[in-house]
Amino acid sequence: MIAENAILTAIVVPLLGALLIALGGRFGPNIREAVTAITSISLIFVVWGMLPALIAGERPAVEVSQVLPGLSIAFKVEPLGMLFAALASGLWLINSIYSVGYMRGNKEKNQTRFYTCFALALSATMGVAFAGNLFTLFLFYELLTLSTYPLVSHKGDEATVKSARIYLGVLLSTSIGLFLPAIIWTYTAAGTGDFVSGGILAGKLSDTSVGLLLGLFVFGIGKAAVMPVHKWLPAAMVAPTPVSALLHAVAVVKAGVFAITKIIVYIFGVDFLFDSPNSGWLLYVAAFTIITASVVALRQTNIKRLLAYSTIAQLSYVVMAAAILKPLAEVGAAIHMVAHAFGKITLFFAAGAIYVAAKKTEVHQLRGIGRRMPWTMTAFTIGALSMIGVPPTAGFVSKWYILAGAFEANNLVAVFTIIASTVLNAAYFLPLIYMAWFEKEQEGAKEHGEAPFMAVFALCVTALLTLAFFLFNGPVIELESQVVKGLN
Amino acid sequence: MIDILIDVFSWVLLILGGVCVLIGGIGGLRLPNFYTRIHAASLTDTMGAILIFVGMMLQSGLTLATLKLFAIMLFLLLTGPTATYALANAALLSGLKPDTGSNHDEVEKEEPAE
Amino acid sequence: MIFVFAIFLLSLLVITSIAIVRTTNLFVAVMLTSIFSFLMAANFFILDAADVALTEAAVGAGVTTVIFLCALALTGEREKPRINGRKTARVAVAILASLMIYATFDKPRLGDPDAPVHQHIAPWYIEKTTEHMDFPNVVTAILSSFRGYDTLGEVFVVFAACIGVLFILGVPPPAQKRLNKVVEQNKGLRHHLIPQVVGRLVIPFIVLFGLYTQFHGEYGPGGGFQAGAIIATGIILYALLEGENKALQAVPRSVLLGMVIGGALLFGSVGVICMFMGGNFLEYSVLSADPIWGQQLGILVIEAGVGMAVCGALLSIFHAFAARENVS
Amino acid sequence: MDLIAHLPALQVVIPMLSAPLMVLLQPRGLAWAGATVVALVSFAMAATLAIGVLNGLTPQYFMGGWPAPFGIALSVDAFSAVLLLIVTGASAGALLAAKPSVDQQVEEERQPLFYAAWMLAMAGLIGIVVAADAFNIFVFMEISSLASYILIAGGPDRRALPAVFKYLTMGTIGATFYLIGVGLIYMMTGTLNIEDMQNRIGDVTDINPILVAAGFITIGLALKAAVFPLHVWVPNAYTHAPHMVTVFLAACATKVSLYVLIKFDYLVFQSRLVDHDMQFALFLMPMAILGILIASAVAMFEGHLKRLLASSSIAQIGYILLCASFISTLGLSASVVHLFNHALAKGGLFLAVACLAYHYRDLRLDQLGGASTKMPWTCATVVICGLSLIGIPGTAGFISKWLLISASLQIGPWGWFLVAIILLSSLMAVAYVWRIIEALYFKAPVEGVGPQSEAPIQLLAVTMLVAALNLYFGFFPQVPLELATEAAGMLLEGAQ
Amino acid sequence: MYIVVSIAILATMVLALTRALMGPSVYDRVLAANVFGTKTVMLLSVTAFLYGRPDFLDLALAYALVNMVGILAVLEFFQKRSRRKAELEDD
C-alpha cells in the first residue's frame, strides 16, 4: 500500500512543487530555488524509496480512474520505469543546482516560469515512467511535450519562437497523427492497453499489421528522434542549457526511447516481435539513424548542435538495442539510457558552463580553453569518452551489453553499426578534446575563468557519476534483468 | 310563386352585376390613362357590388347572412370611393397630369424613387 | 367546378409571384404582394380552410402591407439591378422545381378521400370536438386545446417578434442632417376629408368585427389571432387618419407592451393553473367540475390572451416603424 | 401537483413564461438577476431529468392531457437529456458570467428586452429538445431562431446587422424546408408525432415523397446546424454578436438542430429507407469530411479570434456528423459525447474571448500581444480549452476524439482513411489553437492597447469553472458517456 | 347562377391583374390591387353561397374592411413621400 501511495506521491510532489514555485516566485529567487531543491530532494526520497520493494520482486500498481470502459488512468511500477524515474529524479536535483548557477550567471528573464515548468515536466516524466498502460503513457507523454514548450521558447524572441514551434509541431503532430492511432489500434485489437510482461498483441494481428503498427509507434513517438522525425531536437537547441540537459538527458528524449522500449517489451512482446517477419526494418532504421546522425554531427560547428546530433545517434542505440529483440540487448537498452544520460548531461553542463563563462558556442572557439576551465573540460572529456564508449566510463558498459545481445542474435548489421558509430563518435569528439587541451588559444581572447560554482559543482558530480557507473552497475543490471527474466 | 319571382329577380340582378363587374374590368384594362381607368374601376365596382349583393340578399332572405351581406356591401360602397379619392389625390400630388384624350402612359413611366 | 376555380386562381398566383420577383420597383412589388395575398386567401377559402383564409386576409393584406410600406418609406423603393449569379440561381431553382414536380406523382391527389391524412388523426378530432368541447369549430378546438401548446408557442413567436423589433429599433437613429428644422408632427391624413369621414365611420365597425371574431371563434371562422390582427388593423387605420401621436395618446406604448405581456402571461397562467388543479399543462377540463365547461372556459380565456398579445404586438411593431419615420 | 411528473413541461414553460416578466424588470441589473435565476432553475431541472434518465426513466408528458398522436407529447430520453444539460448549462453559465460584458455592449435601457430574448432563446431550444411532435419542433425552432436573431443583433458593431440578416434568411429557409419535409411525411403517414411516424412510415407504399421529405428535412436542418456548405451565416453571426451571446449560441444553438437532424434520420427515415446508410455515406459523410478539412484550414489562416473559433465550430460540427454517419453504437455515442464536449470547449473559449474583449476592443490576433502577463488566468483557460479542442489527453476533447477514432476503426479499411482525416484535422487544430496561444503569450503588446488588469471576477470565475470542467470530464466522463451510450442504443433500436 | 357570376368575377380579376402587371404608373398598379381586393370580396361572398355555407361571409367582411386600410396606407405612403421630396427640394 505504501508503494501504491508512493507512485501517486511521485507524480504529485513535483506538481505541488510547481505550484509552490509559482507562488514562491513572488517572494524572491532564493525562496523559489529553495523550494525547487526541496521538491527535488523529496522526489528522490519518494522514488528511490520504492526501490527495495521492486528489487524484492513486487510490482505495485494503482488505478486512478476509469475514463472509458477499458481505458483507465493506471500506474504500475516495473524495473524499466523505475530506472527511468530514479534517473530523472536524481538528475533533476543536479540539474536544479546547475540551473541556479546558469540562470543567475546568465541573468535570464522569467525565471519563475522556468522553474515552474521544469517541475511540471518532471511530474509528467514521473507519469510516463510509472504509466501502467498505453493511455496513461500517452497522457503524460503529451503533458511532457506541453510543459517543456515554454522552456524551449524561453527566450521569447522571433527565432526562438520559430524553433519552439518546430519543436512543438513535430512532437505534437507525430504523437497525434501516429502515436494516437497506434494506441487506439492496439486497444481495438487487444481490447486493452495494459503493459503486461510478454506483450498483449501476440496472435492478435497479422504480420503486415505488426510492421505497420510498429512503424506507427516508432515514428509516432517523436521524442525518440528516430530519423526522419529528429528535426525537433536540433531546433530545440535555442533553449537555455539546463533545458537542453532536461531534453537530452533527464526527461524528454529518454521518455521517447523509454516508451519505445516499453512498448516493444510489454505491448508487442519480444518473442512475438522476433518471430514476426515484418519487424526487422526497425533495426535498419535505427542503424541508419545512428550512422547518418553521426556523420551529420561530424560536420557541425556549433557545440550544442553537435551534441544534439550525437544525442540522435545515441538514442537510436537504445532503439536498435531494443530492436535486436534479445534479452541481453534489452538490458543494454535500459542501461544505455542511464549511461547516455550521465554522459550527455555532463557534456551539456559543460557546454553551458563554457557559454556562461566565455560566451562561446562554436567548436573552433574552444582552442586552449582547457587551461582556463580545467574542471569543466575534464568533465567534458569524461562525458565524451563515455559517448565513444571507452572504459572506464558508463558508455562502455551499455555498449558491451548491446554488442553481446547483437552477437546473441547473430545480428551482424547491429554489430557493424556499433563499431562504425564508435569510430565516428571518436572522430568528432577526439579532435575537440585535443583542441581544448593542447592547442593554443587565439591571440587577444577574452580573459575568463570557470563558470559559477553551482554549475561547475553540478557538472563535476555528473562526470563522477559517469565514471562511477562503470564500476558500480551491478544493482541496475540486476534490476533490469528482471524485465527479461520471463523471456528465456 | 313569390319564391320563383324572387329567384328570377335575384338571378337577373346577379347576372347584371356580373356583367357590370366584367365591364369594369375591361374598362380598367382598355381605357387610355390612369384617371379614366379610375372611373371604370370605381363606377362599375359600386354598381356591380350593389347588384350582386342585393341579388344574394334576396336569395338568403331574412337571416344573419343578409345582415352580413348588407354590411359587406356598405363597406364596399364606402371604401370604393375613398380608395378612388385617395389614389387620384396621390397621383395628382405627385404630378400625374389628368390630361384627357392623349395617351400619357408613354410620357410618365414608373415613378422614379425619391 | 370548384377545382377549376382553384386551378384558375393558382395560375394567377404563379403569374403574380413571378411578377413580384421581376419588378424592380419595390413599391410595385409590395402592391403585387398584397394581390398575391388575396389570391392565396381565396385559394384557402376554396380549399375549405376558412380560418386560414381569414388569417391570411387580416395579416397578409392588411398588417403586412402596412408594415412593408412603413419600411419602404424608410429605405427607398428602387431596387438596383444586379447582373451576375442569376443564371446559376435560375438553373438550380428550375432543377429543384422539376424534381419536386416529379415527386408529386406519388402524392395523394387533391381531394382524395383515401389519403392517409384523412384516415389517421383527423377523424378523431372531428369526433372528439363535440364530445369534449361541444362547439362546432374543430379548427378552434384543435388550435386552442388539442394542440394548445403549439398555439402557446405561436404567441411567444409573436412576442419574440415584438420585443425584437422594439430591441432592434430601440437604438436612436443616426443624427439627421437638418437639425435646425423643426420636425413636423405627422398629422396623418387629417386634411383629406373623404378618408377622414369614411375612416372614422369604419373604425368602430372594424373593432366591433374584431370582437365578434374573437368571441365567435368557437362557432365560426376566427379566433384570438384573427381578432387581434383585425383590431390592430382598426387602430392602425386610426393612426393613419389622425397621425401617430394621436393614436399613441389613445393607446400608449406602455399599454401595448402591457397587452403583449399580459396576453402571453394569461395564456401561460391558464396552463399553470391547470397544473395546480391537478391536470396536465393546458388541460382545461380540470378548470371546472364539468369538463366540457372547463374546456370552453379555458379556450375562451386563452383565446382572449392570444387576441391581446397579437393585437398589442402588431401595434407595437407598427408604432416602432412609424415612430422612426417621424424622426427621420 | 407532482412536481417531478411535470418536469418536462416546466422545463419549457418556466423560462418561456419568465420572458415577458424580464421585460418588466426595468431597474439596472434586475433583468440579469432574474434571467440568471431562471437559467439556474432550468439547469437544476435538466439535471434532475438527466438523473432520472440515468436511473432508467423516460418521462413522457401529454400537453393538455390529450393522448399522444392526437395531442402534443413531450418526452425526455437519454439523447435529449444530454442536450438539455448542454442548453441549460450553457445558458446558466453564460448568464452567470454575462453581466459585466453585457453591460459593456448593450445599452442599459435595452437590457430587459435583451434578457427576455435570451429566455426565449433558451425556452425555444429546450422546447425543441423535449418535443416529441414534429410540428411542435418547428414552432419552437422559430421561437429560438427569432430570439437568437435578436440576441445577435444586439452586437454593438453595425456589421452585426447584415450578419443577422443573412442568418435570418438562411434560418428561415432552413425552417421552411423542415416544415415542407414534415408536411410531406404528414401527408404520407397522417401523423405528426415522431413515434407514431416511426410506426406508420413502414406502411407507406410510395417512397418518392418520403425521399423528398428526407431531402428537405436534411437540408433544412443542415442549414440551421451550419453543416459544411450551408454554414456561411456562422462566421459573421458569431463574430459580431455580443460576446456572451456567442458563448451561449456557439455552445448549443447549432447542436440542437443537429440533434433534430440525427433524431429524424435515425428514428423516422432509417427504418423506412433501405439505402439509408447510403444517404449518409453519399451525402452527409463527404460533407462532414469536407467541412472538417476546409473549415479547419480556414481557421488556420483566420486573423480574427472570434472568426477563427467560429470556423473551428464548423469543423467540429463536421466531426459530430461524421460520427453519426457511421450508424454504429460507438459512432453515435462518440457523436453525442462530442456534442457535449465541444460545448464545453467552445463555451470555455468564447468565455475567455469575452474576458479578453473586456479589455481589448479589437480581437484580431495581432492585437492581442502580451495578454498573458496582465491576464494570466484568462490565458490559462484559453490554453486548457484550446487543448480540449485539439483533443489532448486529460481534457474532455480527448474522450470524444478517442471514441471517434475507435468508431472509425470499426468500419473496416475505409476507417483508416477517416482516421487519417481526423488526425490531419487535429493537427490543423493544433496549428490554429497554437496561433492563439502564441499571440497571447509570445507576441509583444501593441502600443496603446492592452489591459491593465484581469477581467472582472464574475466573468473570470465562470470561465475558469468551465476550463476546470474540461479537465474534469477528461478524467471522469462517465455521466455524458453513459447518457450517450444509452442514446446511441435508443437511436439504433429505432433504426431496426 | 352563382357560377356565372363567379366566372365573371374571375375574369375581372384576370383583367385587373393584367393591369397590375402592365402598369404603367404605380398608381395604375395600386388601383388594380384595389380592384383585385374588392373582386376577392365579391368572389368570396359568391363562393360562400356556392358552397351553401353563408356563415363564411365573415371572411368577405374582413376582407372588405382590411382592403380599405391597405389603400389608406398607400395614400399615407404617397403623402409622406411627396412631403419628403418637398423637404429635399427645400434643402
Next chain:
Amino acid sequence: MKLLELLGYFNYWVFAIVLMVGLYAVISKANLIKKLIGLSIFQSAVFLMYITMDKVEGGTAPIIQKGVENQIFSNPLPQVLILTAIVVGVSTLALGLAMVVRIKESYGTIEENEILDAD
C-alpha cells in the same frame, strides 16, 4: 379523367413553382427588402402545400353545422398548423424589416453587395 387526375396534382406543381420563385428571389436578389418579399412568397408556398392536403372531395370547412347529418369535413389539422405558420411568417418578416431599416440607417443602402463593399 386522365386529365382531371393530372390536375389533381396541379396544386403541388404550383407549390413547387412558387416555392422556387421565392427561393430564387432570396438567393439571387441583392436588395434586402426584395429578399424578404421572396422569403414571404417562399413561406406562402408551403402554406399552399399544407392546405392542399386538407381538402376532401365533397368536403366542407370543418365547422360542424347543427342539424346537418353525414357531412364530410376537410381535415382541420393542416389548417391549424398553417395558422401557426402564418403567424411565424409575419413575425419573421417584421423582424427582418426592422433589421433592414437599421441597415439602411447605418450603411445608407440596402443592396447586399454595397453593404459588403462598405465593410
